Amino acid sequence: MPASQSPRLTEKQRAVLERLDRRVPIKVIAAELGVSESRVNQHIRALKDIYAVESLGELVERARSTGAQPSRKPAYRNSHLPEPADLPQPEDRVAPGEFVLADVAPLAIEAPWSVQHEPRVVPGVLNGENAVLFRLAVITGLTVGIVAVVLLVMTAALTVSEALAGTEVVVPEAP
Incomplete structure (x- = not known):
């Protein structure tokens, strides 16, 4: 297939390819698409046959070069932190640098090191x-x-x- 020609893919194949591009594990892909892992592997094998490649890395690179997937930053460069503009800006906050009990309370409640997990020595x-x-x-x-x-x-x-x-x-x- 010429590099400029984009292959015709089904919606599931596009979804699998897009998730492979983001380096999502097969088990997670199956859960997100609501199919079995073996079905995801069948889609991957079909995609490898369509693009005439042998590895997942080659598959993703070939798909990017043919334009089947929108080109984006590699997954390891994607930030999972929200952009500063996306963060909510509450109006009624105290001065910067001051602690509010509401800010600290969830940390004290949910801190894993504060929960006592004693070993069970005495049988029930x-x-x-x-x-x-x-x-x-x-x-x-x-x-x-x-x-x-x-x-x-x-x-x-x-x-x-x-x-x-x-x-x-x-x-x-x-x-």
């Missing part, structure tokens, strides 16, 4: 109405378990030491 069952009883039961259970393990280890150690020493304790039978 140990927190609430019967928290003291549950905790007491857990502590008692752990204590009894530890004492039982100590007694079993001591009994096993005595039995093994007696067996190795060759002594036998005979318990008389009841008559």
Whole structure:
């Protein structure tokens, strides 16, 4: 296709091409156009075939050179800040440089560092109405378990030491 000739594109292809020119991710393009990601990929493949290119960069450059898309600044140079003329100019402001509580309050409320996110150390069952009883039961259970393990280890150690020493304790039978 000659560089001066502009190809005929569908509205969806134009929309996909315009978003590719702005370096919008495919997932976002699909969400904005209300189609699936695979459908966006089909449009991209069709556009690559129309422009006879292999990469997205070549596709965008070829589309710009043929005039299918209006030429604009590259996406990395587009400012997301409003132009000074676009900013609202309220009439009833205080003198420049003065702080107004209304200006600062949203920052204090929405500041992510001011929200306390403590790790959850205690399981939910140990927190609430019967928290003291549950905790007491857990502590008692752990204590009894530890004492039982100590007694079993001591009994096993005595039995093994007696067996190795060759002594036998005979318990008389009841008559």
